[in-house]
Amino acid sequence: xxxxxxxxxxxxLLAEYETPEALMAASEKVRDGGYKRWDTHTPFPVHxxxxxxxxxxxxxxxxxxGAGATGTMTALLLQWWTNAVAYPFLISGKPxxxxxxxxxxTFELTVLFAGVTTLFAMLGLNRLPRLHNPLFEVKRFARATxxxxxxxxxxxxxxxxxxxxxxxxxxxxxxAIDEVPNKGASLVPPIWLxxxxxxxxxxxxxxxxxxxxxxxxxxxxPAWHFVWDMxxxxxxxxxEKVPLFENGMAMRAPVEGTxxxxxxxxxxxxxxxxxxxxxxxxxxxxxxxxxYVVESPMPATMALMERGRERFAIYCIPCxxxxxxGNGIVQQRAQKLxxxxxxxxxxxxTDVTTETVAxxxxxxxxxxxxxxxxxxxxxxxxxxxxxxxxxxxFVRALQRAANATIDDVPAANRxxx
Amino acid sequence: MSSQYDxxxxxxxxxxxxxxxxxxxxSTTYASLDDDVVGIIEGFTQKTSIAWxxxxxxxxxxxxxxxGIVAYLIVTGVGIWGNQSPVFWxxxxxxxxxxxxxxxxxxxxxxxxxxxxxxxxxxxxRFAEAMTIFAVCCAGLxxxxxxxxxxxxxxxxxxxxxxxxxxxxRSPLLWDVFAVGTYATIxxxxxxxxxxxxxxxxxxxxxxxxxxxxxxxxSMGWTGSSRHWHRYEKAYLILAGLATPLVLSVHTVxxxxxxxxxxxxxxxxxxxxxxxxxxxxxxFAMVNTLIIPIRSIFKLQHIVTLRHLEVMNKVILATGSMVxxxxxxxxxxxxxxxxxxxxxVFENRAFGNYWWAYWTMVSCNVIFPQLFWFxxxxxxxxxxxxxxxxxxxxxxxxxxxITVTSLSRDFLPGSWNYFKPTTFDYLTxxxxxxxxxxxxxxxxxxxxxIAISEVKGILxxxxxxxH
Numbered sequence: 001x002x003x004x005x006x007x008x009x010x011x012x013l014l015a016e017y018e019t020p021e022a023l024m025a026a027s028e029k030v031r032d033g034g035y036k037r038w039d040t041h042t043p044f045p046v047h048x049x050x051x052x053x054x055x056x057x058x059x060x061x062x063x064x065x066g067a068g069a070t071g072t073m074t075a076l077l078l079q080w081w082t083n084a085v086a087y088p089f090l091i092s093g094k095p096x097x098x099x100x101x102x103x104x105x106t107f108e109l110t111v112l113f114a115g116v117t118t119l120f121a122m123l124g125l126n127r128l129p130r131l132h133n134p135l136f137e138v139k140r141f142a143r144a145t146x147x148x149x150x151x152x153x154x155x156x157x158x159x160x161x162x163x164x165x166x167x168x169x170x171x172x173x174x175x176a177i178d179e180v181p182n183k184g185a186s187l188v189p190p191i192w193l194x195x196x197x198x199x200x201x202x203x204x205x206x207x208x209x210x211x212x213x214x215x216x217x218x219x220x221x222p223a224w225h226f227v228w229d230m231x232x233x234x235x236x237x238x239x240e241k242v243p244l245f246e247n248g249m250a251m252r253a254p255v256e257g258t259x260x261x262x263x264x265x266x267x268x269x270x271x272x273x274x275x276x277x278x279x280x281x282x283x284x285x286x287x288x289x290x291x292y293v294v295e296s297p298m299p300a301t302m303a304l305m306e307r308g309r310e311r312f313a314i315y316c317i318p319c320x321x322x323x324x325x326g327n328g329i330v331q332q333r334a335q336k337l338x339x340x341x342x343x344x345x346x347x348x349x350t351d352v353t354t355e356t357v358a359x360x361x362x363x364x365x366x367x368x369x370x371x372x373x374x375x376x377x378x379x380x381x382x383x384x385x386x387x388x389x390x391x392x393x394f395v396r397a398l399q400r401a402a403n404a405t406i407d408d409v410p411a412a413n414r415x416x417x
Numbered sequence: 418m419s420s421q422y423d424x425x426x427x428x429x430x431x432x433x434x435x436x437x438x439x440x441x442x443x444s445t446t447y448a449s450l451d452d453d454v455v456g457i458i459e460g461f462t463q464k465t466s467i468a469w470x471x472x473x474x475x476x477x478x479x480x481x482x483x484x485g486i487v488a489y490l491i492v493t494g495v496g497i498w499g500n501q502s503p504v505f506w507x508x509x510x511x512x513x514x515x516x517x518x519x520x521x522x523x524x525x526x527x528x529x530x531x532x533x534x535x536x537x538x539x540x541x542x543r544f545a546e547a548m549t550i551f552a553v554c555c556a557g558l559x560x561x562x563x564x565x566x567x568x569x570x571x572x573x574x575x576x577x578x579x580x581x582x583x584x585x586x587r588s589p590l591l592w593d594v595f596a597v598g599t600y601a602t603i604x605x606x607x608x609x610x611x612x613x614x615x616x617x618x619x620x621x622x623x624x625x626x627x628x629x630x631x632x633x634x635x636s637m638g639w640t641g642s643s644r645h646w647h648r649y650e651k652a653y654l655i656l657a658g659l660a661t662p663l664v665l666s667v668h669t670v671x672x673x674x675x676x677x678x679x680x681x682x683x684x685x686x687x688x689x690x691x692x693x694x695x696x697x698x699x700x701f702a703m704v705n706t707l708i709i710p711i712r713s714i715f716k717l718q719h720i721v722t723l724r725h726l727e728v729m730n731k732v733i734l735a736t737g738s739m740v741x742x743x744x745x746x747x748x749x750x751x752x753x754x755x756x757x758x759x760x761x762v763f764e765n766r767a768f769g770n771y772w773w774a775y776w777t778m779v780s781c782n783v784i785f786p787q788l789f790w791f792x793x794x795x796x797x798x799x800x801x802x803x804x805x806x807x808x809x810x811x812x813x814x815x816x817x818x819i820t821v822t823s824l825s826r827d828f829l830p831g832s833w834n835y836f837k838p839t840t841f842d843y844l845t846x847x848x849x850x851x852x853x854x855x856x857x858x859x860x861x862x863x864x865x866x867i868a869i870s871e872v873k874g875i876l877x878x879x880x881x882x883x884h
Contacts, residue, residue, distance in 0.1 A: 020877065039642045039643060039644055040642070040643040041640050041641040041642050041643070042641050042643060042646065043447060043614075043618070043641055043870060043873055044614075044870045044871070044873040044874040044877065045643075045646040045647075045649070045650050045870075045874060046643065046646075049643050050643070050647055053643055053644075055643065055644055055647050058647060058648045058651050060648055060651050060652060060655070061651065061655060064655050078575060079586040082575055082583035082584075082586065083583060083585070083586050083587075086581075086583060087581065087582055087583045089583075089585050089586075089587070091585070091587055094587075101586065101587045102586065104589075104592040104595065104596065104666070104670055104673070105586060105591070105592055105595045107662070107666060108592075108595040108596050108598075108599040108663075108666065108670075109595065109599070111599055111603065111659050111660075111662070111663045111666075112595075112598075112599040112602060112603065114655075114659055115599075115602070115603040115606060115607075115656055115659050115660070115663075116602065116603075116606065118606075118652045118655045118656050118659070119606045119609070119610050119652065119656070121652075122610075122648050122649060122651075122652035123637065125648050126642075126644070126645045126648055126649070128637045128638055128639070128645070129634075129637035129638050130637070130638035131633060131634065131637075131638050132638070133638055133640055135640060141640075142621035142622070143621070144621070144640060144641045145614065145617040145618040145620075145621045145639070145640075145641050145870075146447060146448060146451050146618055146621060146622065147446065147447035147448045147451070147873075150641075215579070226491075226492065226568075227491070227492055227493075227494070227566075228492075229492070229493050229494050229496075230494050230565075230566070
């Protein structure tokens with residue numbers, strides 16, 4: 001805007017029309033007159049006026065597209081970074097990041113970014129909000145948002161000449177032509193308003209600062225309890241003493257004789273490997289081999305053998321070694337530590353392939369696994385009954401393999417030895 | 418409740434030689450539209466003023482009661498409601514889904530019908546959008562207070578916190594936060610954008626400095642410039658395009674809250690479309706319930722004509738039939754799937770403990786709206802008001818049936834229970850109506866109920882077509 005604007009008698013001419021058609025015809029004339037700084041004002045969008053005025057398509061859709069793409073990327077990065085990188089959420093073994101469950105949030109953020117941008121970019125491109133507009137000085141202009149149609153030519157237009165512009169507008173059959181009064185510089189907010197604004201801007205940091213300082217500091221005062229019902233709930237711990245029941249215990253014991261589902265071990269030969277449960281009263285070392293079941297109650301199948309190999313690898317190999325000779329990794333380590341005086345009273349794991357063990361009935365092996373023997377702990381609680389029999393079967397295979405002769409190898413395979 | 422315009426439009430609809438008008442009245446002009454709509458705000462008569470103050474007094478007391486209940490809830494816990502094992506989602510979630518469903522009409526009318534070039538939407542879109550926003554406010558209240566520990570409600574949002582934890586983005590409850598939050602924001606912006614030209618009209622008609630000043634700030638200096646209108650219309654089209662999939666996504670995501678879980682009766686793929694149809698159904702019924710008295714109190718029958726109401730009723734009939742189809746299909750699938758648990762849940766819905774809720778739902782949502790097949794009922798103001806109120810009731814019961822019947826008979830028969838609401842359940846629900854109607858009365862008093870600039874465009878089109 002040039003400096004001599006304040007000296008202009010007025011800021012432009014404003015013509016009023018009765019109907020959109022009249023305005024449209026006038027617009028075409030003004031457009032063809034070569035004016036650049038002019039506008040029309042209507043109470044509702046008049047269709048076709050864009051062409052009549054020569055308005056070019058807005059870039060708004062491209063801005064919105066950019067914002068929408070930003071929303072998409074923000075959502076994807078947010079979900080990937082928070083759930084797969086910063087705080088990995090492992091849910092049912094699913095991948096930490098995948099597209100399908102990310103879709104809803106991605107869609108919503110895309111729409112959110114694009115929608116908010118649509119409104120604010122529209123306002124920005126329109127240079128709104130603009131609370132003061134010289135056109136408002138013309139009384140008649142109030143009807144621009146009601147029922148009249150206006151055309152305004154800005155005196156800053158390079159072609160503007162008061163007489164010719166007026167003549168052009170008169171030739172369009174305007175109801176009335178007003179001058180937009182020049183009231184000097186546009187409204188400037190008073191200086192105190194600015195000062196108050198700056199002070200408020202600074203003051204707005206105070207609550208944030210207070211929150212931050214209390215967050216960073218520690219306190220030895222007891223916490224405040226706002227919600228007593230939640231902070232002090234009437235509930236008992238399982239082992240606590242309570243006056244409610246005869247035995248004084250908070251926890252209710254199951255009815256006597258209750259057996260948990262799947263834990264009815266009634267078959268002494270299958271579940272314990274002995275012919276009669278009474279023999280279990282004798283300590284294991286004093287028991288006669290005859291109290292045990294001679295042969296495993298589970299039929300020897302290839303599937304059971306495979307299962308036994310797998311279970312053996314998990315539970316037995318660390319001490320007994322892969323071939324069962326008692327030279328597992330634990331034993332090897334102990335041999336390294338004994339000269340350093342770091343292990344004492346070491347009991348070497350049994351070689352399960354020796355004649356001593358091989359001559360034991362199946363039930364005795366089963367019992368040793370179940371209840372442990374010497375330094376070996378009980379594996380009954382960890383390995384199911386069926387799996388223990390599977391291990392027994394596999395141990396039998398190891399014994400056979402350790403004491404095998406060349407006759408045990410099929411003739412066809414002997415060359416490979 | 419019927420006026421001369423209603424009788425006139427009935428004749429016009431019946432006469433195939435004339436195209437029935439959207440805006441009635443021989444003497445209706447741009448200026449008279451302003452008088453009719455802005456006049457309501459400017460010239461609250463003594464009679465309407467007293468009525469308004471009495472009404473807002475009543476709604477404000479209900480709202481205050483809601484505030485009291487929420488305060489009591491915070492210091493006591495959600496135990497004040499009837500939520501008990503196994504029904505941990507009681508009325509609060511029922512009310513949430515009820516309100517968020519109602520909130521679907523506004524954006525549907527303003528966005529989808531805009532894209533479909535349905536000119537009749539202009540008479541009711543402002544009103545419906547306002548209702549949408551107020552309903553979203555009510556909806557947002559419930560999950561917020563239902564979490565029990567409101568002071569950690571920020572955990573719902575992905576903001577850095579002292580635990581260095583992030584929310585689980587695979588949870589539909591989190592999707593809900595994003596869906597409802599986006600919907601509320603976009604609806605508000607859409608509504609506000611539509612209001613800008615009309616607020617400028619109020620500013621330019623204002624006779625007092627105060628009113629002029631306030632409306633000037635909110636209308637942002639709008640002058641009706643054609644260059645502005647050009648971008649404005651483009652922005653409106655874009656927002657409508659964005660809001661259309663959005664409105665369909667919101668209730669879809671709400672339905673995921675149920676459908677993604679494993680509970681029989683919830684775990685079905687029909688939920689998203691079924692919920693969206695139900696939401697539109699309940700939203701349109703609510704718009705009609707509110708606009709019928711409003712148009713007669715404020716003499717807007719020539720703008721919101723009987724034809725508008727009839728079109729709304731047709732939408733209600735269509736969506737109501739879809740909902741009925743979904744109810745039937747749920748039963749069919751329960752039988753066809755051969756899943757005994759699914760079958761049990763649906764038998765239990767219709768003939769179990771909550772049979773009364775189920776059959777209330779079916780009669781209100783499926784049977785009564787079918788009366789709209791009859792022209793005379795579709796065009797009778799008292800009849801449609803009665804049916805729309807029944808639909809509102811029925812849709813609340815739908816959410817109750819879905820939420821409570823499924824939960825009360827969960828996997829462990831030992832924990833089965835009968836849900837009993839407490840006084841606080843009733844009062845909280847009533848309180849949400851206090852919030853809704855307080856906002857609504859403020860809207861009626863201070864904002865234009867009709868999208869004036871859009872209706873002026875329709876009036877222009879109507880007067881200039883056929884010449």
